Amino acid sequence: MTTTTAHGVGVSPGQVSGPVARVEEPLPEPKATPAPADRDQEAARIGPAAAAVARRLAERAESVKGEARAILETTSAMAGDPTLLANAEKLVRERGLPAPRAVFEAAEEFAALLASAGGYLAERVRDVRDVADRLIAELTGTAPPGVPELSGPAVLVARDLAPADTADLDPRLVLALVTEEGGPTGHTAILARSLGIPAVVAARGVLAAGAVGARVDGDTGEVELSDEPVAVQVAQRPAQRPWDGVGRTADGHPVKVLANIGSATDAAAAAAAGAEGVGLFRTEFCFLAATSEPGVEAQRAAYAEALAPFAGKPVVVRTLDAGADKPLPFLSATDEPNPALGVRGIRVAFDRPEIVDRQLEAIAGAAADTGAEVSVMAPMVATADEAAWFARRARAAGITRAGVMIEVPAAALSAAEVLDAVDFVSIGTNDLAQYTFAADRMLGALAQLNDPWQPALLRLVELVARAGRERGKPVGVCGEAAADGLLAGVLAGLGVTSLSMVTAALGAVGASLAEHSMATCEQAARTAVATAEPAQARQAARDVLHR
Ligand code: PEP
Ligand code: MG
Secondary structure: OOEEEEEOEEEEOOEEEEEEEEOEOOOOOOOOOOOOOOHHHHHOOHHHHHHHHHHHHHHHHHOOOHHHHHHHHHHHHHHOOHHHHHHHHHHHHHHOOOHHHHHHHHHHHHHHHHHHHOHHHHHHHHHHHHHHHHHHHHHHOOOOOEOOOOOOOEEEEEOOOOHHHHHOOOOOOEEEEEEOOOOOOOHHHHHHHHHOOOEEEOOOOOOOOOOOEEEEEOOOOEEEEEOOOOOOEOOOOOOOOOOOOOOEOOOOOEOEEEEEEOOHHHHHHHHHOOOOOEEEEEHHHHHOOOOOOOOHHHHHHHHHHHHHHHEOOEEEEEOOOOEOOEOOOOOOOOOOOOHHHOOOOOHHHHHOHHHHHHHHHHHHHHHHHHOEEEEEEEOOOOOHHHHHHHHHHHHHOOOOOEEEEEOOHHHHHOHHHHHHHOOEEEEOHHHHHHHHOOOOOOOHHHOOOOOOOOHHHHHHHHHHHHHHHHHOOOEEEOOHHHHOHHHHHHHHHHOOOEEEEOHHHHHHHHHHHOOOOHHHHHHHHHHHHOOOOHHHHHHHHHHHHOO
16 A cells, blocks of 8 residues: 655544545536537527526525525626626527537636636635536536535545535545645635535645545644545544523633624525624625726615624624735726735725715714614724724714724734724734735635734734733734634633634534633633744644534
């Protein structure tokens, strides 16, 4: 037996072994010839094929709940996207392309737009290609790519997983997920954690190894690949009590468990899952496709729809975070050499304050319409002066609670002064890691540096939390770090007062907090912060929190 070892980032804990099931790669590029004899007839095949794919995805959505359902519904909607279909039909009619090729080209054009936008939008490229592959498979009568039918327990190995692949995975059969690409903040990581499946991402070389069996350590990120079958060994998962819906430690210290949302659909799902409120409403997600600034009334209506399920509950609305990974056509400069370091987030408003003023007016209106307890916060703040500038404008708009995100190391290092200028802060660990380590958060190759267990990142969190404690002001975390059940205990121990995360993680994080006293969390935090690297930090926390 020959074995090789690949190292990735462990994003969901547990040790397992078993046979490898490889997730099929996307279909080969469809040929541009022969031209169809009847272009209209060929174009007319696209609509029904799309309807069939959308229906199947919608049926799968019906059979699952929560986040998985939302993902499958989104993918189903994308399969029926009228613009994509109209563009494909046009390519058949105007250029005489066979329908599968036309779908491929229309999807690639869309994907190129998203990829050039970068970041969050670039993550959608995988979804668009996945939908195109399903349509092409339907049109050509071939099996769609993706997760194979499993007849027994297996370790799934893939280049990356599309949301629709992971959404309805059966945790009884999937021993672990291992991906060659992806990063700690991607959806594979989030879903694996919510399903309790061990997972390792950014494990370079796992595909080339062509392994038959694998041993996976979701804690250390180590994947041992073997050219011979490996006996099935199932992860030992400590039984976790269900979360009772109140965020607190075992001895009653409150740590709010909140949801991150970007739409009214997210808000409804978060409320149904028992979120105590919203710690981050990414308002830019409401307007990603807008080509001009939405008017105050349109903004007010969009925000009110998302706030409605949280009447009487706290909701932190973040002002537009445009630029870099989430460009908005009406706001973002397109010619910056380095958009992540450019005029993004609140910086857009320094030259054009009327934009933030109009948004604050709309948010105040939506708060009045819905009765949600609304606070506002600004993204990408670097100095106390900027924080004070934003708080003044929020108060002028009649919003009493104003805060800022801590995502820039300078803001973390000036936490005391920043907190003096505002009512609360929320740490965006995704960007704070990216800027602290000078490592693009979207690059699989740099995933290790963006690991939220990096001690240097934890030390910055500690510094901010201490400043909050000294001033009696709340310090939240709303980056993906908050979605890791083990890390949640460490963050609470560092003094973080609320955790805001993707809805799928609420139950696991709430239950995990409820297992330990604050003194234990503090001890876990002390030992994790004192380590030299992420694996040691995880192990140190686990040793204290007995996982
Ligand atoms: C973050 O940077 O951690 C954050 C929560 O903001 P976003 O992911 O929207 O950039
Ligand atoms: Mg951010």
